[in-house]
Each structure stands twice: as structure tokens, then as C-alpha cells.
Amino acid sequence: MTSAPAPARDTIAVQLRGITKRFPGVVANRDIDIAVRAGTVHAIVGENGAGKSTLMKILYGMQKPDEGSIEVDGRPVSFSSPADAISAGIGMVHQHFMLADNLTVLENVVLGAEPGGFGRLDFGEARRRIMEISDSYGLGVTPDRLVEELGVGDRQRVEILKVLYRGARILILDEPTAVLVPQEVDELFGNLQELKSEGITILFISHKLDEVLAVADEITVVRRGTTVATVLPADVTARRLAELMVGGELPSPETRESTVRPEVVLEVRGLTVRAEEGRPLLDDVSLTIHAGEVVGVAGVEGNGQAELVDAIMGLRPATGTVRLGDRDLTELDTRRRREAGIGFIPEDRQRQGLLLEAPLWENRILGHQSQRPNVTGPWIDRAGARADTERIVREYDVRTPGIDVAASALSGGNQQKLIVGREMSGDPVLLLAAHPTRGVDVGAQAQIWDALRDARAEGLAVLLISADLDELIGLSDSIEVILRGRIVGSADPRTVTPEELGSAMTGAGEAGERTEHGVAGGPAGGRHGAGTVAAADSEEAGRHLAPGPDPVPPDSGPGADPDLDVPLPGTAGPGLTGTGTTGTGDLANDPDAGGEERP
Numbered sequence: 397m398t399s400a401p402a403p404a405r406d407t408i409a410v411q412l413r414g415i416t417k418r419f420p421g422v423v424a425n426r427d428i429d430i431a432v433r434a435g436t437v438h439a440i441v442g443e444n445g446a447g448k449s450t451l452m453k454i455l456y457g458m459q460k461p462d463e464g465s466i467e468v469d470g471r472p473v474s475f476s477s478p479a480d481a482i483s484a485g486i487g488m489v490h491q492h493f494m495l496a497d498n499l500t501v502l503e504n505v506v507l508g509a510e511p512g513g514f515g516r517l518d519f520g521e522a523r524r525r526i527m528e529i530s531d532s533y534g535l536g537v538t539p540d541r542l543v544e545e546l547g548v549g550d551r552q553r554v555e556i557l558k559v560l561y562r563g564a565r566i567l568i569l570d571e572p573t574a575v576l577v578p579q580e581v582d583e584l585f586g587n588l589q590e591l592k593s594e595g596i597t598i599l600f601i602s603h604k605l606d607e608v609l610a611v612a613d614e615i616t617v618v619r620r621g622t623t624v625a626t627v628l629p630a631d632v633t634a635r636r637l638a639e640l641m642v643g644g645e646l647p648s649p650e651t652r653e654s655t656v657r658p659e660v661v662l663e664v665r666g667l668t669v670r671a672e673e674g675r676p677l678l679d680d681v682s683l684t685i686h687a688g689e690v691v692g693v694a695g696v697e698g699n700g701q702a703e704l705v706d707a708i709m710g711l712r713p714a715t716g717t718v719r720l721g722d723r724d725l726t727e728l729d730t731r732r733r734r735e736a737g738i739g740f741i742p743e744d745r746q747r748q749g750l751l752l753e754a755p756l757w758e759n760r761i762l763g764h765q766s767q768r769p770n771v772t773g774p775w776i777d778r779a780g781a782r783a784d785t786e787r788i789v790r791e792y793d794v795r796t797p798g799i800d801v802a803a804s805a806l807s808g809g810n811q812q813k814l815i816v817g818r819e820m821s822g823d824p825v826l827l828l829a830a831h832p833t834r835g836v837d838v839g840a841q842a843q844i845w846d847a848l849r850d851a852r853a854e855g856l857a858v859l860l861i862s863a864d865l866d867e868l869i870g871l872s873d874s875i876e877v878i879l880r881g882r883i884v885g886s887a888d889p890r891t892v893t894p895e896e897l898g899s900a901m902t903g904a905g906e907a908g909e910r911t912e913h914g915v916a917g918g919p920a921g922g923r924h925g926a927g928t929v930a931a932a933d934s935e936e937a938g939r940h941l942a943p944g945p946d947p948v949p950p951d952s953g954p955g956a957d958p959d960l961d962v963p964l965p966g967t968a969g970p971g972l973t974g975t976g977t978t979g980t981g982d983l984a985n986d987p988d989a990g991g992e993e994r995p
């Protein structure tokens with residue numbers, strides 16, 4: 397660690413030449429050329445589906461390139477497995493943390509690192525090395541803490557340390573900031589500077605331009621599988637980078653004038669959802685949304701957002717009342733709530749929103765199996781559903797060879813456009829939109845934003861849940877902050893910054909102080925002293941932010957979530973549907989899983 401001499405920055409740590417990788421029907425990487433200087437942060441940016449992860453998997457030995465060559469520290473290499481890459485000094489931190497929750501940091505770090513196996517380890521020596529690595533890179537890792545007690549940022553540092561422990565000098569971080577709030581991003585960037593100054597080379601994958609500009613020494617832009625430019629951050633603006641990425645105009649979530657009307661569309665009072673053992677997951681939440689109004693909910697994932705949406709949809713038992721216009725929905729099941737005029741873009745499109753194995757036109761019926769044009773009288777109207785699927789494909793620019801292909805054949809962005817189109821059909825009065833553009837490329841994102849804005853102008857009321865704070869601020873007319881199941885404050889999207897929202901979301905800072913910064917503590921926030929609650933010690937938050945910390949991948953297959961375990965379209969189930977029929981399991985939560993669902 398400290399003993400290794402820092403390599404000169406003009407030596408090339410990784411040279412990729414002419415890398416090409418084909419999957420059935422798609423060229424994921426085409427003729428990629430990248431030279432990564434030793435001891436630098438080299439960012440690779442590109443839209444979703446541009447081929448970044450594929451390239452990194454190739455460099456990490458997880459996939460074999462069809463063409464091209466790789467040199468590490470000037471020597472040609474050919475990897476058949478991650479073990480080969482690790483012995484060449486390359487380590488990768490995946491988007492999903494792979495830590496076992498119920499073990500300590502120490503156990504997690506040494507797990508699988510030693511050929512002798514778990515039983516024959518010298519823990520004293522391991523602890524000493526962990527401390528040495530942690531100190532020399534300023535990671536602040538404590539070996540004897542249980543991973544389940546750690547916040548997301550700490551878990552990520554453990555993952556980084558784990559890779560360094562295996563001797564990595566070249567570190568691949570694939571979308572490391574996707575799970576972090578802005579403050580944690582700053583911390584990570586601090587860590588990266590430290591690693592760099594000790595001679596570690598970092599490949600930093602992102603599609604967020606401001607991050608890339610802040611952290612990178614060099615930036616390579618990948619578009620449609622190939623490298624289009626390598627630039628220095630000083631030489632480009634975010635706008636220019638975006639143009640390189642998409643080859644076109646830069647979209648913005650900004651909505652201009654207010655379209656809020658006086659009529660109340662959704663009125664939620666005292667909504668509470670309890671965990672089995674009685675603990676409230678959603679705690680006495682009240683909300684009002686008017687026609688033409690977008691109400692955003694800001695929160696670290698796992699603080700009750702999913703429960704809020706599910707309770708409004710009638711997907712899980714709740715107390716409190718839900719009114720839509722002048723109708724009380726409280727006693728209605730999900731199908732009737734949908735019929736009353738609620739559209740629903742679920743958080744996890746692959747498990748909740750689609751039947752991946754079913755063709756697009758059958759997916760059109762999903763959740764709408766009692767509504768026109770899918771049914772005429774008691775019968776499924778195949779022709780009606782097909783024609784309307786054609787319309788959605790056209791209007792929402794779903795890129796697909798046809799409506800008979802399986803949903804799994806579409807990229808993540810196109811799957812999402814199909815869902816948005818379906819949920820906007822039948823003129824809903826309320827749309828529940830959970831992460832509507834997560835994992836979606838810039839072009840599809842702009843189209844989804846446009847669809848939401850147009851519908852809002854027509855009077856649609858929208859409840860928007862999003863981890864993308866720019867999106868939340870850009871689209872919302874007002875923002876509520878949720879923490880540990882409670883609404884703890886509200887923010888004015890016209891003035892609040894992502895950083896201020898990030899603070900409010902983690903409960904950092906005093907309620908009064910936050911008011912000055914544009915986030916007002918609500919009555920609940922005041923009463924409960926939100927200032928003392930940090931995301932890091934919210935176990936729920938930790939669990940949800942780091943999907944898959946379990947040693948066993950959460951691939952529990954169909955029926956994993958009893959609330960959503962509904963049979964096929966055409967049957968009159970609770971309305972929404974879909975389980976991981978294709979066994980996407982551990983990828984199902986991946987915001988980036990657009991292209992990775994196929995094994």
C-alpha cells in the first residue's frame with residue numbers, strides 16, 4: 397500500500413484497443429479505444445445502454461471481448477475470470493454492494509480473499525492490514541463493526557477496501573454515486589482523491605456530467621458502444637459533454653409556469669402502514685394534490701416512499717383515508733382504485749410493471765384488464781389491446797421491432813416508455829410515478845418528462861417519487877420530505893438546491909436552520925427533532941439503498957412479494973402485477989438493469 401511507489405502519471409495503466417463485444421442482436425461495444433493514465437481518475441460517461449458496464453466487465457474478466465486487446469501496465473493480458481483480473485491488480489466495485497449484512501467488516505473483507513478458506517485465517521493479521529489500508533487511504537473503516545450497522549457511504553468504502561485488500565492498484569467503480577445522496581458523493585470524491593494521491597488508478601463510470609467534471613482527470617465519452625471522444629474536464633462544459641453523449645440537444649426537467657388548479661384530486665389523511673411486528677413504515681402521512689399539480693416526495697430510499705405509493709394503490713394494508721376527488725377509495729381494492737382514475741408507474745418496472753416474457757400487447761393489458769380498449773364486455777379485446785399498443789409505441793416512441801416481441805427484448809428505457817404510455821392511457825386523474833426515469837437514457841428521459849408535463853398541463857395530478865433530485869426539483873410544484881415514514885418538512889422547488897434537499901432527507905441540521913436553507917421543517921419534523929436522525933443509522937434506509945447486501949442474492953423468484961403476486965393479465969387480480977417470471981431476481985432492483993436482464 398504505502399510501500400508501492402506511485403507510478404508516474406504519464407505511464408499508461410490500462411490500454412484498451414479495438415474492443416468489440418456483440419450480444420445477440422446488439423453490439424454492446426464497438427472498436428473501443430481508451431488509454432487510462434496511472435494514478436488518475438479516468439471517467440467513462442455515456443447514456444444508459446451505451447456499453448459502459450459491458451466494457452468494465454470485460455476489463456474485469458467477467459466477459460470475453462470478441463475482438464480487441466487489453467494491456468495492463470504495458471503488458472498484454474487476457475482474462476478468463478475476475479480472478480485473473482485481480483491478479484493483474486484490477487478490482488471492481490459493483491453498483492450493487494456484495495456485502496453480507498450479518499458479518500463484520502473484517503469478515504466481509506477477508507471472505508473469499510484467501511485460498512485457505514474462511515476457517516484458516518489469521519484474523520489478527522487481517523485486522524492489522526485492514527487498518528493499514530484504511531489509514532493509508534483515509535477510508536475510516538472500522539473492522540469489527542457489523543455491516544448491517546453501516547450506512548451506504550460506509551458500505552461503499554468497505555467494498556473499496558475489500559478490493560484494495562486483494563491487491564488492486566486499478567479500481568473500477570461502476571456508477572458508484574447512484575446509491576448516494578449528495579453529501580456522500582462529496583465524501584466519496586474525497587476518498588478518490590486520497591486513493592489517487594497514493595498511486596491508485598480509478599475508472600469512474602457515470603452518466604452524471606457534473607460529477608464527472610468534478611472528479612475526473614480525463615473523460616472518455618461512449619456513445620452507442622463506441623468511444624467518441626476523450627477530453628480534459630477543463631476543456632469542456634456539461635452541455636458539450638451531453639452533446640457528445642447523445643449527439644444532440646440537452647433535455648431539462650424544468651417546468652415553466654404553474655398549472656395548479658383549485659380542485660383537490662388526491663387527499664390522503666393519516667395514512668399509516670405497519671411492519672408485521674407493528675413498527676410504522678409509513679407514519680401518519682397526510683397529503684393533498686390538486687389538479688395540474690406535481691407533488692414530489694424527497695427521501696433516502698426506504699423511508700416509506702414505497703409504502704406510501706402502495707397504500708394509495710391499495711396494494712398493502714394501511715390505516716387512514718384516501719380520497720380521489722369526491723370519492724372515498726379507502727375500502728376499494730387496487731383494481732377499483734385504478735378504475736377510479738389512478739395511473740401507476742411502479743418503482744421496479746421489471747417486477748411490478750411488466751411481464752418480461754409476455755409480448756408488448758399483453759403487457760398493455762396488465763393492470764388494465766378490466767378497462768377499455770382491452771375488454772369489451774366480459775371479454776379480452778385482443779384487437780383493441782393490440783391497436784392501442786401500436787398507438788403507445790408510436791406516441792411514446794417505444795423502440796421495438798413490433799408489439800409481439802417480449803418485453804424483455806426492450807432496453808430499460810423503452811420498457812419504461814411503454815409503462816408510462818400504458819399508465820397515461822384512459823385519462824387518469826392521478827398518476828403515481830415512482831422513479832419514472834430511473835435507469836433510462838437521456839433521450840427517453842426527456843420524452844417521459846414531456847409526457848408528464850403535457851399531462852400536468854391537462855390537469856393531471858402527479859405524486860412523484862424520485863431519487864434524482866434534479867428531476868424532483870425540476871418537475872415538482874411542491875416537495876415533501878419523508879424520513880422514517882414521516883413527512884418531516886417541505887421545500888419550495890423554485891429555491892431549494894439538491895444539497896439542501898439532501899441534508900433534509902438525511903435529517904441533518906436543525907429544523908430551524910434548514911428553514912433558512914429553503915427546507916422548512918413541518919410540524920412533524922419539529923416535534924420529532926429530525927435533526928438527530930441520520931440516514932446512516934436508518935436501518936431501513938441502509939437496506940433499501942444497498943439492494944442485495946444479503947449473502948444470498950434476493951432471487952426469491954415469483955411470489956417474493958405477496959402483495960404483488962398476481963397471475964396473468966386477463967385475470968381479475970388486484971390490478972397490478974407481475975413477479976420475476978424470468979428470474980431477473982438480483983438484477984430486478986438495478987436501476988441500470990436495462991440491458992442486463994438477459995443472463
Ligand SMILES: Nc1ncnc2c1ncn2[C@@H]1O[C@H](COP(=O)(O)OP(=O)(O)O)[C@@H](O)[C@H]1O
Pocket residue numbers: 419420422423424442443444445446447448449450451807988990991992994995
Ligand atoms: N448479457 C447481455 N446480453 C445481451 N445484451 C446485453 C448484455 N449486457 C448488456 N447488453 C446490451 O448491451 C448494451 C450495453 O449495455 P451496458 O454495457 O449495460 O450499458 P451501460 O452500462 O452503458 O448502461 C445494451 O444494449 C444492453 O442491452
Ligand SMILES: [Mg+2]
Pocket residue numbers: 448449450570571988
Ligand atoms: Mg451500466
